[in-house]
Amino acid sequence: MGKVxxxxxxxxxxxxxxxxxxxxxxxxxxxxxxFLQKEPVQVITPPSVSEEKVPDExxxxxxxxPDGKVYLNLTGAKDSTxxxxxxxxxxxxxxxxxSYSETHPSAPKLTMQQALEFSKIGTFGVPMKxxxxxxxxxxxxxxxxLKNEGGIPIxxxxxxxxxxxxxxxxNAVKVVMQRHDLGKDLVGGRGVxxxxxxxxxxxxxxxxxxxxxxxxxxxxxxxxxLKSEEE
Amino acid sequence: MAKKDKSRQKxxxxxxxxxxxxxxxxxxxxxxxxxxxxxxxxxxxxxLPTNDNINKEEETKIKESDAITFILDGTLDKDGQRSTxxxxxxxxxxxxxxxxxxxxxxxxxxxxxxxxxxxKRNKELLDQVNKFKExxxxxxxxxxxYNAKVKEARAKQAEDLNAxxxxxxxxxxxxxxxxxxxxxxxxxxxxxISTYQLETLxxxxxxxxxxxxxxxxxxx
Numbered sequence: 001m002g003k004v005x006x007x008x009x010x011x012x013x014x015x016x017x018x019x020x021x022x023x024x025x026x027x028x029x030x031x032x033x034x035f036l037q038k039e040p041v042q043v044i045t046p047p048s049v050s051e052e053k054v055p056d057e058x059x060x061x062x063x064x065x066p067d068g069k070v071y072l073n074l075t076g077a078k079d080s081t082x083x084x085x086x087x088x089x090x091x092x093x094x095x096x097x098x099s100y101s102e103t104h105p106s107a108p109k110l111t112m113q114q115a116l117e118f119s120k121i122g123t124f125g126v127p128m129k130x131x132x133x134x135x136x137x138x139x140x141x142x143x144x145x146l147k148n149e150g151g152i153p154i155x156x157x158x159x160x161x162x163x164x165x166x167x168x169x170x171n172a173v174k175v176v177m178q179r180h181d182l183g184k185d186l187v188g189g190r191g192v193x194x195x196x197x198x199x200x201x202x203x204x205x206x207x208x209x210x211x212x213x214x215x216x217x218x219x220x221x222x223x224x225x226l227k228s229e230e231e
Numbered sequence: 232m233a234k235k236d237k238s239r240q241k242x243x244x245x246x247x248x249x250x251x252x253x254x255x256x257x258x259x260x261x262x263x264x265x266x267x268x269x270x271x272x273x274x275x276x277x278x279l280p281t282n283d284n285i286n287k288e289e290e291t292k293i294k295e296s297d298a299i300t301f302i303l304d305g306t307l308d309k310d311g312q313r314s315t316x317x318x319x320x321x322x323x324x325x326x327x328x329x330x331x332x333x334x335x336x337x338x339x340x341x342x343x344x345x346x347x348x349x350x351k352r353n354k355e356l357l358d359q360v361n362k363f364k365e366x367x368x369x370x371x372x373x374x375x376x377y378n379a380k381v382k383e384a385r386a387k388q389a390e391d392l393n394a395x396x397x398x399x400x401x402x403x404x405x406x407x408x409x410x411x412x413x414x415x416x417x418x419x420x421x422x423x424i425s426t427y428q429l430e431t432l433x434x435x436x437x438x439x440x441x442x443x444x445x446x447x448x449x450x451x
């Protein structure tokens with residue numbers, strides 16, 4: 001009886017091709033996607049047929065939480081010869097806190113360390129009185145504070161009255177952008193974006209719009225998500 | 232001798248096992264897929280009037296008969312959630328302070344919904360735009376020409392003071408839902424309406440509203 005010869009096959013699979021594919025995929029993802037922004041509140045923007053993309057530079061984003069808390073996020077220019085995001089943030093902070101200190105002389109001084117810390121934070125929004133202590137907190141505590149006790153104080157604007165804190169921030173942004181010759185980008189209509197949840201009552205958005213109007217920023221955009229046109 | 236030595240050199244397998252490399256790449260891909268987003272938010276441009284006092288002469292005169300005022304109102308669902316489909320009321324021209332007429336209308340594509348109503352009002356311009364769209368669909372003109380043509384038609388309509396065009400005033404109540412307001416602004420875009428405004432309710436509107444709904448603004 002002849003022995004049945006089983007041919008021994010190598011179980012090794014050549015992984016080179018697989019590796020090629022994965023590297024390609026990886027490159028694709030790295031180039032096309034952007035990192036998710038860490039935001040204190042999650043909102044679902046309302047659907048709209050508008051197809052214009054949100055600008056990714058020289059942008060002031062106003063985030064309105066479902067309970068009416070208002071946060072800001074500042075992005076500088078991409079072009080490195082212009083205002084960078086970090087400088088933008090820290091200059092706005094110094095400007096805004098400076099004008100707050102004028103009316104509140106007893107407010108603690110802002111240190112350079114705190115300004116540096118602030119320039120790394122994306123979305124911010126705490127009352128001015130808590131600002132210095134908030135910047136001194138640890139990262140996790142800071143996020144908690146932002147979520148629970150945060151929100152820039154805002155109110156229906158008073159004609160020719162004193163600025164509320166939200167307006168102080170807006171004014172600081174305006175001053176800094178004008179200082180760097182970017183004033184046109186701010187008032188041109190693509191400089192301010194309002195992000196609010198679709199279920200939010202309009203009154204919350206209206207307050208923000210009213211304040212923007214008072215600060216002469218009457219052209220802005222609303223952030224929406226894409227919906228196809230129903231025909 | 233030296234030659235013989237060389238020939239005896241052990242042959243190394245030049246193949247490298249790529250499995251760990253693939254593993255690592257897969258992990259990285261998973262990381263990027265989970266932590267990043269490809270979606271970029273869209274935006275809707277909005278221009279509000281300035282708060283500055285402007286001269287009466289500088290104000291654009293509009294024909295009151297062309298104006299339609301929409302009052303957007305929100306309602307609460309059974310579970311107390313804000314409904315995304317609130318009620319919409321409208322009146323044409325001046326508010327009717329004698330009979331307090333306030334009509335109700337719905338979002339949608341039907342003839343008697345907002346879309347149909349606005350389409351009828353802006354027929355002249357929409358017919359032009361549809362013609363361009365047809366040309367664009369058949370490939371006669373490309374995207375940029377299409378956009379330029381639509382823009383030109385809109386500008387022409389805006390300049391021509393005698394042209395029949397709707398002027399829309401959107402007045403959301405405090406109860407209105409943000410999505411509804413955006414939806415309304417969308418309708419303006421879909422129907423190529425260039426003159427519209429976002430405003431707050433005045434006293435007359437509130438009176439009309441009160442008569443229609445049966446309770447004052449803000450009271451539930």
